[in-house]
Amino acid sequence: MRSGMWGRGTATRSRVAGVLALAAALLAGCGTSGASRTSGTAYSRASADGPAQAARPLVVDRGLRAHPKVLRRDPRPGPPHPVPSASAASPTPTVPVAEEAPDCHKVKCVALTFDDGPGPYTDKLLRELAAYRAPATFFLVGRNVAGRPDVVRRTVEAGHEIGDHTWSHPDLTRLSAARIRSQLGRTDRAIEKAAGVVPAIVRPPYGAVNRTVRRQVTRPLVLWNVDTEDWRYRNSARVARAALKDARPGSVILFHDIRPTTVKAIPRVLKTLSKRGYRFVTISEMFGGKPPRLVYGGPGPKAR
Numbered sequence: 367m368r369s370g371m372w373g374r375g376t377a378t379r380s381r382v383a384g385v386l387a388l389a390a391a392l393l394a395g396c397g398t399s400g401a402s403r404t405s406g407t408a409y410s411r412a413s414a415d416g417p418a419q420a421a422r423p424l425v426v427d428r429g430l431r432a433h434p435k436v437l438r439r440d441p442r443p444g445p446p447h448p449v450p451s452a453s454a455a456s457p458t459p460t461v462p463v464a465e466e467a468p469d470c471h472k473v474k475c476v477a478l479t480f481d482d483g484p485g486p487y488t489d490k491l492l493r494e495l496a497a498y499r500a501p502a503t504f505f506l507v508g509r510n511v512a513g514r515p516d517v518v519r520r521t522v523e524a525g526h527e528i529g530d531h532t533w534s535h536p537d538l539t540r541l542s543a544a545r546i547r548s549q550l551g552r553t554d555r556a557i558e559k560a561a562g563v564v565p566a567i568v569r570p571p572y573g574a575v576n577r578t579v580r581r582q583v584t585r586p587l588v589l590w591n592v593d594t595e596d597w598r599y600r601n602s603a604r605v606a607r608a609a610l611k612d613a614r615p616g617s618v619i620l621f622h623d624i625r626p627t628t629v630k631a632i633p634r635v636l637k638t639l640s641k642r643g644y645r646f647v648t649i650s651e652m653f654g655g656k657p658p659r660l661v662y663g664g665p666g667p668k669a670r
């Protein structure tokens with residue numbers, strides 16, 4: 367049990383409280399709690415809105431016009447991280463990393479991760495990341511991918527990594543093995559259709575993992591060690607502060623790009639971490655293309 371790493375929001379709840387929280391989460395939609403579990407105990411799972419809301423059709427997609435600009439400003443050469451489908455079944459997937467990706471054992475790296483998209487604000491986020499030449503990792507919800515395949519294509523073209531965050535954001539620990547595979551497989555196919563890549567990494571909704579999930583998911587399960595709780599605090603300054611306060615070498619920072627307040631916080635996060643000497647990397651880059659089976663955080667230089 368690694369829940370001790372999770373800080374705020376990690377309280378183990380009574381069974382009743384857990385059930386109530388789950389009911390609230392199911393009613394409200396998504397929202398990733400700050401807690402994780404690797405066993406059967408109840409855990410915090412308060413929620414905000416989620417994929418259902420994010421998947422609503424957008425009247426005006428302002429990102430479309432910005433696409434060429436993003437590509438021009440993106441310095442990362444070549445096609446981004448194509449992953450053969452076979453890696454989905456490989457126990458230790460190897461992912462191509464950018465030539466200029468740093469060695470995170472030697473320099474200070476941080477991985478910005480964005481869950482539950484694509485959404486209406488993802489294109490704006492892509493522009494902010496491009497301005498700082500910062501690759502990030504997007505854990506996509508399949509039914510949102512199906513609604514915005516063009517955003518997924520632009521995300522991949524800009525050099526970011528894509529992870530599988532299930533089709534409809536269920537708690538995988540409550541599903542049968544067959545349904546777990548279906549949730550991930552359907553999302554893989556949507557992402558491949560949209561952008562020509564198959565995710566080599568998976569983030570389980572709510573960070574919920576048990577033995578069945580670990581058995582069914584042969585790709586690395588990517589959790590996090592810095593939770594901005596941006597689904598709870600819809601305030602850009604607070605989201606930025608939460609990210610910056612806890613950022614360390616090897617941090618995997620959890621955001622949700624379906625929140626406009628989160629996207630608005632990102633320039634400050636990028637600016638401050640850059641000033642502190644951090645390099646931004648994707649999850650696969652953080653591990654030289656070979657993430658471990660269970661990821662909370664990455665390596666960092668011994669002396670800093």
Ligand SMILES: [Zn+2]
Nearest residue numbers: 398481482571
């Ligand atoms: Zn999520």
